[in-house]
Amino acid sequence: MQYGFFQVLRQVELAPEHFVIWGRLTPPPHQPILPGSFLHLKVDPPGDYRMLWRPYSFLDYQPDTHQAAIYYRVVGEGTGQLCQRREGELLPAIYPLGTPFTHEGVSRAIMVAGGVGVAPLLMLYDRMRHSSPQLRVEFLFGARSGRDLVPGLLEEFGVVARMASEDGTLGHRGYITDLLPEVLEQGEWQMVYACGPNPMLSALADLLPEGLPCQVSLELPMACAIGVCNGCNLPLRSDGGRYPRRLCVEGPVMDLREVDFAALV
Amino acid sequence: MGGSSAAQTAEGFSLEVSLGPLRLSSPLIGASGCVAFGEEYRRLYENSRQAMEGSSIAQLGAIVTKAVSLKPRGGNPPPRVAETPAGLLNSIGLQNPGLDHFLAELAPRLSQLGTKVIVNLVGDTAQEFAELASILSQKTDFPAFELDLSCPNVEEGGRSFAMSLPSLREVISRVRQVTDRFLIAKLAPNVCDIGEFAQAAVEAGADALTVANTWIGMVVDVERRTSRIGRTTGGVSGPAIRPLTMALVHRVRQAVRVPILASGGAVRTQDVLEYLIVGASAVQIGTGLWIDPMCPLKINRGLREYLARHRMSLGELIGSFQAEVSRGG
Structure with a gap:
């Protein structure tokens, strides 16, 4: 991890409320930027010293130009600030952070994305495609409404996904996890990767067969993002209520079956 | 470049205290609680010199460790933090690996x-505080301890030591009996006077006071009609x-x-100046590190500039508050 700047290059509005912000990491990161890792970003204007920073997963990273992309939906104060940042602005940042996904030796995987949780999975898909020519991925993408299943984003990564929306405006009407049993039957899967709201991940934990491993990227409110504050410690089944694991350091990618979703609310 | 010695200042104005x-x-x-045991910020600052020249943990004159208790503590259930307007509500629960791990590893x-x-100590009883201070005095040479008397998160008969004069006196005097280290009592803000x-803290033997801890607070999630943090109230x-x-x-x-x-x-130079003028000899930076991780470096620069502009020493600045405002005319 290092302190530097996310120099804003452009904001792309994919759909109302849905943005991809591109920026150059300056100075270039000392460590590789891997799928599932994140950066911590000051989102309010320079000179304002009131807001905490915000953690965002990487959607994309170009190692040759040090350009990084973040996909976000404007939902609150932080993203409301972020969408106002303009080309040329230098946003203080800490990068890269967290423990990323692992995909060595994985060539047959299911990816389950909920809402903006699609971002790290798209980056993972992209990296896996380049490292494994035999790759077979079944990509499932769900959201509350069809408006949130931003199609341009998937096309950019060459992903064709099965989709579900809770209001039925696009794809299957219902939860994305409804589509999982059928997909599970269609192949010899080695790994499931998932990122999305906790209820989705919790449902996933109930649906997956025992022998099939699953890496999930989780979210919790965070303050420092570098492992000092213990604000994002996770309830894990094996930890007996002691919460030693920090989402920002030992996560955000965790073994799905370790997570105690009942305690996560 | 190595030499980040704080004494080498542009104007030669020392920030030593x-x-x-x-x-x-x-x-x-x-x-305490905002820098863990120093390792993460040391690493972050070391790795960040390209972006911020002079970046170093030495920009902080000291750190106060995360609270150390006799036995390990797992802390409170999530969620543990929630942002508030220009602030942070937390309920971590003094999570720490305990004294044995502290002595062996940290x-x-x-x-x-x-x-x-500075080592921050926390206990459930006055006896625990004394035991901790005694063991740490025998086995380590840390020159100062901060007693966390005021943390509002851990329930002990409903309130913290720092909210009752008798228990405040008891803890400090018990600790004073077993150690000659520099004792800093961290007071709670939520008291009448x-x-x-x-x-009371000074009479019981405190050498210095940290003023203060977090203020007790609460944020409600109106959709779920619950608290935004796991333990209902926090700091x-x-x-x-x-x-x-x-x-x-x-x-x-x-x-x-x-x-x-x-x-x-405190996050900016202005904030630290205010505290120093009012009479603080030192200013702790906590949540400020999460609003601007580079604030120590910037504040130190700002303090030197201020001292140069006003041609005064840090010692002259501390406590220089003028109670009577002269409004002229």
């Missing part, structure tokens, strides 16, 4: 940290509480003569 046996290169101190590394270290508590920190804590520092300065470590929402 003494707290008992601690000679600090800067009045800025990393607050203490040896802390001596290599690159800045001074903090001046009384400051006096509020950050710029939101700064004017409140400023008044406490002012009050304590009038009540006692021992050094004050101000702690509450």
Whole structure:
């Protein structure tokens, strides 16, 4: 991890409320930027010293130009600030952070994305495609409404996904996890990767067969993002209520079956 | 470039300040719970010199460790933090790996940290505080302890030591009996008159006071009609509480003569100047590190510029508050 700047290059509005912000990491990161890792970003204007920073997963990273992309939906104060940042602005940042996904030796995987949780999975898909020519991925993408299943984003990564929306405006009407049993039957899967709201991940934990491993990227409110504050410690089944694991350091990618979703609310 | 020695200043204005046996290169101190045991910020600052010249843990004159208790503590259930306007509500629950782990693993590394270290102690009983202080005095040479008397998160008969004069006195005097280390009592802000508590702490043997801890607060999630944090109430920190804590520092300065470590929402040079002028000898930086991780470096620069502009020393600045405002005309 290092302190530097996310120099804003452009904001792309994919759909109302849905943005991809591109920026150059300056100075270039000392460590590789891997799928599932994140950066911590000051989102309010320079000179304002009131807001905490915000953690965002990487959607994309170009190692040759040090350009990084973040996909976000404007939902609150932080993203409301972020969408106002303009080309040329230098946003203080800490990068890269967290423990990323692992995909060595994985060539047959299911990816389950909920809402903006699609971002790290798209980056993972992209990296896996380049490292494994035999790759077979079944990509499932769900959201509350069809408006949130931003199609341009998937096309950019060459992903064709099965989709579900809770209001039925696009794809299957219902939860994305409804589509999982059928997909599970269609192949010899080695790994499931998932990122999305906790209820989705919790449902996933109930649906997956025992022998099939699953890496999930989780979210919790965070303050420092570098492992000092213990604000994002996770309830894990094996930890007996002691919460030693920090989402920002030992996560955000965790073994799905370790997570105690009942305690996560 | 190595030489980040705080003494080499552009204008030659020193930021050195003494707290008992601690000679600090800067009045800025990393607050307990906000810097863990120093390792993460040491690494972050070391890795960030390309972006920020002079970046170093030594920009903090000292750090106060995360609270150390006799036995390990797992802390509170999530969610543990929630942002508030210009602030942060937290309920971590004094999670820490306990004294044995501290002695075996953390203490040896802390001596290599690159800045001074104050150990924060917490216990459920006065006896536990004394036991901790006694063992740490025998087995380590950390020159100063901060007693976390005021943390509002851990229930002990419903309230913290720092909210009752008798229990405040008891803890401090019990600890005083077993150690000659520099003792800093960290006071709670949520009391009627903090001046009384400051006096009681000094009479019981405190060498200095941290003023203050987080303010008790609460945020409600109106959709779910629950608290936004797991433990219903927590402690509020950050710029939101700064004017409140400023008044406490002012009050304590009038009540006692021992050094004050101000702690509450400092992020910018201006904030630290205010605390120093009101009478703090040092200013702890906590949540400020999460609003601007590079704030210690920027504040130190700003302090030197201020001292140069006003042609005064840090010692002259501390406590230079003019109670009577001359409005002219």
